[in-house]
Amino acid sequence: MQFDRADSLDAADPLAGLRSLFVEPAARTENAPSDSVVAYLDGNSLGRPLLSTARVLSSFVDDSWGTRLIRGWDEEWMSLPTVIGDELAGAALGAAAGQTLIGDSTTVLLYKAIRAAVAARPGRTEIVVDSDNFPTDRYLVEGIAAECALSVRWVETSRTSGLTEALLAPVLGPQTAVVVASQVAYRSGHLADVASLTRLAHDAGALVVWDLCHSVGSVPILLDDWQVDIAVGCTYKYLNGGPGSPAFLYVRSELQPELQQPIWGWLGHAAPFDMGPGYTPAPGIRSFQSGTPPVIGMLAMRDMIALIAQVGIDRIRAKSVALTEFTIALADDWLEPLGVQVASPRHSAERGSHVTLDHPRFREVVASLWKDGVIPDFRAPEGLRVGLSPLTTSFREVAEGLQAVRSELEKLRP
Numbered sequence: 278m279q280f281d282r283a284d285s286l287d288a289a290d291p292l293a294g295l296r297s298l299f300v301e302p303a304a305r306t307e308n309a310p311s312d313s314v315v316a317y318l319d320g321n322s323l324g325r326p327l328l329s330t331a332r333v334l335s336s337f338v339d340d341s342w343g344t345r346l347i348r349g350w351d352e353e354w355m356s357l358p359t360v361i362g363d364e365l366a367g368a369a370l371g372a373a374a375g376q377t378l379i380g381d382s383t384t385v386l387l388y389k390a391i392r393a394a395v396a397a398r399p400g401r402t403e404i405v406v407d408s409d410n411f412p413t414d415r416y417l418v419e420g421i422a423a424e425c426a427l428s429v430r431w432v433e434t435s436r437t438s439g440l441t442e443a444l445l446a447p448v449l450g451p452q453t454a455v456v457v458a459s460q461v462a463y464r465s466g467h468l469a470d471v472a473s474l475t476r477l478a479h480d481a482g483a484l485v486v487w488d489l490c491h492s493v494g495s496v497p498i499l500l501d502d503w504q505v506d507i508a509v510g511c512t513y514k515y516l517n518g519g520p521g522s523p524a525f526l527y528v529r530s531e532l533q534p535e536l537q538q539p540i541w542g543w544l545g546h547a548a549p550f551d552m553g554p555g556y557t558p559a560p561g562i563r564s565f566q567s568g569t570p571p572v573i574g575m576l577a578m579r580d581m582i583a584l585i586a587q588v589g590i591d592r593i594r595a596k597s598v599a600l601t602e603f604t605i606a607l608a609d610d611w612l613e614p615l616g617v618q619v620a621s622p623r624h625s626a627e628r629g630s631h632v633t634l635d636h637p638r639f640r641e642v643v644a645s646l647w648k649d650g651v652i653p654d655f656r657a658p659e660g661l662r663v664g665l666s667p668l669t670t671s672f673r674e675v676a677e678g679l680q681a682v683r684s685e686l687e688k689l690r691p
C-alpha cells in the first residue's frame with residue numbers, strides 16, 4: 278500500500294526530524310475548519326516559516342530597531358545586503374564572497390540585471406528568452422526590448438519540458454546580446470543544464486541572466502564553477518524568507534566593473550553620505566544597490582540559509598529527488614487511470630523540486646482541495662503543481678495530498 282510506503286520512507290528519511298523546526302499549522306477546529314492543513318504542497322510558492330523566525334522578528338523590534346534606533350544603520354543594517362548575500366552565496370549558490378547582494382524584488386533585480394547586460398553588448402540586437410519562462414521574465418524582456426530598440430528572439434519550449442542546448446543553439450549568433458533563462462522551469466519543473474547553456478551563450482559572445490527562483494535552496498548551484506555571468510532569485514520559496522522577502526542578485530566579480538545598472542540611487546553611489554553632485558557608482562556588487570535596504574524583509578531568510586548550510590545542499594537534493602519520484606509513482610498508480618498526465622520530466626536529473634500534473638478539471642479540483650486543507654497550486658491551462666520542500670514536506674503528506682486529488686477526480690466522474 279502506498280501509505281505504508283510513505284510511512285517507511287518517512288521513517289528512513291534522515292531529514293525528517295527537521296520538520297519540527299518549522300511552525301506547525303493550527304489544528305482543525307470547529308470554528309475555523311479552513312485553517313487546518315492536511316498537506317502543504319506549495320512551498321515552491323511560499324515556504325513555511327521556521328519557529329525561530331518569530332523570535333528573530335520580535336527581538337529585532339525590541340533589541341535592534343527599538344533600542345539602537347538610527348544608530349542601527351551604521352552598526353549593522355547597512356551591511357546586511359552583502360553580509361546575508363555572502364551567507365547565501367556560500368550555502369546555496371556555490372559562489373565566493375563579494376558577488377551577491379540582497380536587494381529589491383526579483384522583478385526589479387531582473388530588470389536591473391538584464392538592462393545592465395544589454396548595455397554591455399552594444400551593437401547586438403536580440404534578447405533571447407523561452408516562451409514558457411516565468412511571466413515576469415518574459416514581460417521584462419519585452420519591455421526592455423521596447424525601451425532599448427532591440428528585438429525578442431523567442432525559443433519555443435514545451436509546457437512539459439524546458440530549455441535545452443538543442444533548442445538554444447540555433448537561435449544564438451553575433452546578434453545575441455543576452456539570454457534570459459530559468460534554471461528550474463516554474464511550470465514543468467524542468468531542470469536546465471546551466472553550465473552547458475552558459476557556455477553556448479558565451480561561445481556566441483552573449484551574456485546570460487539566470488533566474489534561480491524555483492531552484493535556489495532545492496538543487497545544487499555552482500555559479501562560480503559554471504562561469505555564470507548574472508543570476509537573480511527570490512527568497513520566499515525554498516529559502517523561506519516570508520511573503521515578499523527581497524530577492525538576491527549575483528554578478529560574477531570580473532564583470533562587475535563592466536556592468537552598469539540603470540537605477541542610479543544614492544545607496545549605489547560610491548560615497549552616499551557625501552550627498553554630492555553627480556553619480557559615481559560604488560565599487561563591486563554594491564553598485565547594484567539603489568535605495569535603502571529592506572532590513573525587516575531580510576531577517577527571516579537568515580536562519581534558513583544557516584540551516585541549508587548545516588544540512589548541505591546535496592542531502593537536500595537527495596530528499597527532493599525522493600519526494601518527486603514518490604509523487605510521480607503515486608500519480609501513475611492512482612491518477613493516471615483517471616486521465617491525469619505527468620507534465621514534468623520523468624528523469625530526476627532533468628527535474629527540480631516540483632511535479633506538475635495535467636487534467637482538464639484541475640482548476641475546480643484545486644479549489645475544492647484548498648477547502649479541505651490540501652494545498653497544491655493551479656497553473657493554467659490545466660496544471661496542478663505539487664511543490665515538494667525537502668526540509669518540510671513528508672512522504673505521508675504527499676500521499677495524503679494525492680489521495681485527496683484522486684477522490685476529488687472520482688467525484689467528478691460521470
Ligand SMILES: *Cc1c(COP(=O)(O)O)cnc(C)c1O
Nearest residue numbers: 382383384411463488490491511
Ligand atoms: C516566483 C518567481 C518570480 C517572482 O518574481 P517577484 O518579483 O518576486 O514577484 C520570478 N521568476 C520566477 C522564475 C519565479 O518562479
